[in-house]
Amino acid sequence: MVYAIMEINASDYLLPNVTLGFTLYDSCYHEVRSLTGARWILSGSKNGVPNFNCKKGIMPLGIIGDMPSKASIPVARILGLYRYPQVSYASATPLLSDKTQFPSFLRTIHNSYYEGFIIADLLKYFNWTWVGIIVSDNDLGRTGLQIVTREHEKNGGCIAFQEILPIFPSTESVHRIVDVVKTSRATVIVLFCTTENLVSLMEQTSFHNITDKVWLGTPGWSITSDFPRRDILTTLNGSLGLATQNGKIPGFKEFLHSIHPSIYASDPFMKTFWENAFHCVWPGNDAYNNTAPALLRDGTVSCTGKERLDSIDPNIYDVYNFKYTHRTHNAVFAVAHALHEMKNCVPGKGPFKNGSCADIYNHQPWQLLHYIKRVDFKNTAGERIFFDENGDVPIYVDILNWQLFPNGSNQYVYIGSIDAGAPKGQQFNIQLNKILWNAGNNEVPVSVCSDPCPKGYRRAVILGQKDCCFDCLPCSQGEILNPNDNSECFRCPEDKWPDSRNEECLLKPIQFLSYEETLGSTLACISIFFCLLTFSVFFLFIIKWKTPIVKANNRELSYLLLISLMFAFLCPLTFIGRPNQITCMIRQVMFAVIFSLCISAILAKTITVIMIFNATNPDSKIIKLVGFRIPVYIVPGCTMIQIMLCIVWLTTAAPFAEFNMAAEIGKIVIECNEGSKVLFSCVLGYMGLLAAISLLVAFLARKLPDTFNETKFITFSMLVFASVWVTFIPAYLSTKGKQTVAVEIFAIQSSSAGFLVCIFLPKCYIILLHPGMNSKEYITRRNTRNQEI
Numbered sequence: 001m002v003y004a005i006m007e008i009n010a011s012d013y014l015l016p017n018v019t020l021g022f023t024l025y026d027s028c029y030h031e032v033r034s035l036t037g038a039r040w041i042l043s044g045s046k047n048g049v050p051n052f053n054c055k056k057g058i059m060p061l062g063i064i065g066d067m068p069s070k071a072s073i074p075v076a077r078i079l080g081l082y083r084y085p086q087v088s089y090a091s092a093t094p095l096l097s098d099k100t101q102f103p104s105f106l107r108t109i110h111n112s113y114y115e116g117f118i119i120a121d122l123l124k125y126f127n128w129t130w131v132g133i134i135v136s137d138n139d140l141g142r143t144g145l146q147i148v149t150r151e152h153e154k155n156g157g158c159i160a161f162q163e164i165l166p167i168f169p170s171t172e173s174v175h176r177i178v179d180v181v182k183t184s185r186a187t188v189i190v191l192f193c194t195t196e197n198l199v200s201l202m203e204q205t206s207f208h209n210i211t212d213k214v215w216l217g218t219p220g221w222s223i224t225s226d227f228p229r230r231d232i233l234t235t236l237n238g239s240l241g242l243a244t245q246n247g248k249i250p251g252f253k254e255f256l257h258s259i260h261p262s263i264y265a266s267d268p269f270m271k272t273f274w275e276n277a278f279h280c281v282w283p284g285n286d287a288y289n290n291t292a293p294a295l296l297r298d299g300t301v302s303c304t305g306k307e308r309l310d311s312i313d314p315n316i317y318d319v320y321n322f323k324y325t326h327r328t329h330n331a332v333f334a335v336a337h338a339l340h341e342m343k344n345c346v347p348g349k350g351p352f353k354n355g356s357c358a359d360i361y362n363h364q365p366w367q368l369l370h371y372i373k374r375v376d377f378k379n380t381a382g383e384r385i386f387f388d389e390n391g392d393v394p395i396y397v398d399i400l401n402w403q404l405f406p407n408g409s410n411q412y413v414y415i416g417s418i419d420a421g422a423p424k425g426q427q428f429n430i431q432l433n434k435i436l437w438n439a440g441n442n443e444v445p446v447s448v449c450s451d452p453c454p455k456g457y458r459r460a461v462i463l464g465q466k467d468c469c470f471d472c473l474p475c476s477q478g479e480i481l482n483p484n485d486n487s488e489c490f491r492c493p494e495d496k497w498p499d500s501r502n503e504e505c506l507l508k509p510i511q512f513l514s515y516e517e518t519l520g521s522t523l524a525c526i527s528i529f530f531c532l533l534t535f536s537v538f539f540l541f542i543i544k545w546k547t548p549i550v551k552a553n554n555r556e557l558s559y560l561l562l563i564s565l566m567f568a569f570l571c572p573l574t575f576i577g578r579p580n581q582i583t584c585m586i587r588q589v590m591f592a593v594i595f596s597l598c599i600s601a602i603l604a605k606t607i608t609v610i611m612i613f614n615a616t617n618p619d620s621k622i623i624k625l626v627g628f629r630i631p632v633y634i635v636p637g638c639t640m641i642q643i644m645l646c647i648v649w650l651t652t653a654a655p656f657a658e659f660n661m662a663a664e665i666g667k668i669v670i671e672c673n674e675g676s677k678v679l680f681s682c683v684l685g686y687m688g689l690l691a692a693i694s695l696l697v698a699f700l701a702r703k704l705p706d707t708f709n710e711t712k713f714i715t716f717s718m719l720v721f722a723s724v725w726v727t728f729i730p731a732y733l734s735t736k737g738k739q740t741v742a743v744e745i746f747a748i749q750s751s752s753a754g755f756l757v758c759i760f761l762p763k764c765y766i767i768l769l770h771p772g773m774n775s776k777e778y779i780t781r782r783n784t785r786n787q788e789i
Contacts, residue, residue, distance in 0.1 A: 003255050004332035015340050027071050034071035064331045069093035076105040083366035089327035093140050097390040104369050106391035108327040114395050115218050116147025128188045129157040129468050130449040135192040137164050144192035158468035160186035169200045178204045187447035188214045206231040214445050215239035237404040238438035245396045247326025248381035253319040257309045278307045330385050338371035395420035403436050456502025459487040475502050497666040508668040512578050513738040520576045523745050531569035537760050538562040549763050549774045554608045561601040567594045568752040572745040584655040584672035589646045592683045596642035603694040604634040649679040669737040713758050720754030
């Protein structure tokens with residue numbers, strides 16, 4: 001304040017030719033002392049009478065102060081009656097913004113009402129959801145408690161505990177609160193307390209060695225020097241505190257270093273300050289006249305006056321961090337600028353009745369108050385200073401980090417700031433790399449009731465607990481965690497499936513039996529191999545077409561059956577690859593027609609054997625049918641019926657490709673829908689009927705005494721065919737997706753291979769390994785032997 005007034009008096013542009021002075025009153029953080037000082041100022045005398053001014057000529061222009069809100073409130077009530085200007089540099093309680101109760105009160109510090117919102121935003125910034133709150137039993141504490149609780153819960157957080165610290169804490173109340181803090185899982189504790197109210201709690205907290213908590217404080221105590229003990233500093237190490245903006249006062253550091261008792265000889269505090277700063281005794285100091293000799297005998301030196309203030313530890317004599325100092329400087333300049341505007345008022349254009357102006361040497365308090373409310377200037381550091389309609393200044397708060405060093409010293413490290421007037425999302429400016437948490441840890445502490453759920457798990461609130469305490473339950477199959485609400489899951493669309501972390505719905509992979517995969521290529525190779533093997537048998541039969549074993553049982557039917565089997569082995573190739581409209585229509589029809597042709601040829605061969613055997617018996621009635629050549633008509637007749645069924649099927653309800661979302665979990669299977677299930681069943685049923693007839697006829701003719709009677713082999717082949725397709729049905733129904741197609745391909749290959757092996761392998765064995773048995777002489781000799789027997 002002294003420095004600000006010296007600047008103003010030395011200024012050529014602010015109140016030129018006007019000298020300001022000041023009178024100092026010490027309230028000692030006590031309301032009664034504040035009221036006493038206000039009475040002295042208003043009455044002009046220590047023993048003044050209320051409502052009477054004894055020294056009107058030296059009436060102060062306004063009051064700068066007080067510091068604690070509890071002291072400013074009663075003073076502001078009295079000064080408001082006279083509209084006497086009062087500008088505080090540290091009283092932040094929200095109540096003082098009420099201009100109905102305190103019409104003449106202004107302040108250069110922000111309204112603490114918004115500190116609760118700032119604390120809640122800070123908790124959200126660090127993702128601290130489970131926190132405790134300890135507040136003083138006063139308006140500041142209870143208001144902060146309400147705001148922080150409401151805003152923190154609105155941000156999704158929870159309050160672990162709420163404790164109110166009495167104005168005059170008892171041992172019982174302090175011990176109870178310490179026990180709550182110690183046993184709580186909350187790592188972060190918010191403190192809305194005054195300094196003098198907090199000392200006893202911090203003493204007990206340090207006694208119980210509670211060093212794993214982060215204390216988050218308000219400007220009421222976060223930059224206090226009232227915690228000198230190392231154990232308390234250890235407890236508070238790593239904590240965060242809000243503080244008023246650390247302003248700049250050009251030249252003030254040099255001014256503080258230039259202070260000397262010889263310059264301010266009349267200042268009663270200067271010599272005492274010098275003695276405390278340098279641990280010496282100033283010669284002639286009245287305060288120490290009686291004790292100085294004793295001090296000197298104890299080894300205390302005498303002050304020389306050559307001691308340098310810039311050699312003192314900044315923690316003791318801080319000439320760098322101007323917080324309340326900066327606010328005081330602004331408050332003095334606000335009054336000075338108001339006086340300057342009053343001095344420069346032009347009569348007839350003034351703000352008062354009929355455009356009148358006020359005289360700065362003889363004016364009413366309310367006239368100066370009018371000008372102070374409307375000041376808008378830049379201080380010596382270039383910062384804009386003005387008051388809003390409630391007498392408050394814009395909110396700009398520094399964030400400090402308490403850091404304790406190994407040598408026992410501590411420091412409030414600036415780590416960022418909060419500008420409430422900045423655009424949303426830009427209010428916080430925090431430098432995380434500067435923060436040292438408790439135990440010197442650089443990682444942000446975690447303060448939660450329940451650990452966050454893993455990916456793909458939803459939060460399930462525990463009955464009887466707060467929302468922040470929860471269990472983690474996995475999302476159901478096909479569901480992902482709701483990005484807007486982690487307590488619920490929602491199902492992905494039909495064509496999508498959750499990713500591995502159940503965070504996003506991705507398009508399901510399309511699946512079909514392809515040539516690129518091992519299963520598809522293996523089945524294709526098997527089909528081609530058996531087709532080539534069948535072609536080799538066919539080629540062998542062409543070469544040996546004149547031999548008895550090839551000519552027996554109708555050579556042409558054998559050729560037809562081999563050709564049919566070659567196509568049967570190639571048929572599975574239409575089942576492999578991405579299904580489309582054409583392949584879906586072709587593959588089942590091709591399968592049905594080819595197998596109907598095979599079974600018809602086998603039936604014709606069987607009937608041929610029966611007719612040939614019975615033709616040798618003169619009494620047989622079948623001899624009359626030999627001339628009709630019935631086997632020649634069986635193959636086209638039976639095959640044509642199947643072709644007609646397939647034509648009806650394709651023209652009325654043809655198969656088509658479709659996307660099956662439910663066949664396999666998390667996949668889209670492209671498969672062929674058979675269209676009409678009835679017609680498809682008719683096609684398969686007709687093929688089954690042919691197989692049953694062939695099996696029955698072959699079984700009845702298996703014991704005919706023919707040299708090359710192949711009915712027994714046909715019986716085996718039909719049994720293999722029946723066995724394959726009977727076992728195919730449950731296998732087909734128990735598989736899904738491309739495995740279903742693979743099962744059908746395997747059945748086609750197995751039944752075709754059964755025909756090839758059972759019917760033609762014995763013939764190939766004789767042709768290749770026992771050619772002597774494949775001759776007319778061998779057959780004649782064997783028949784003669786049979787007749788003799």
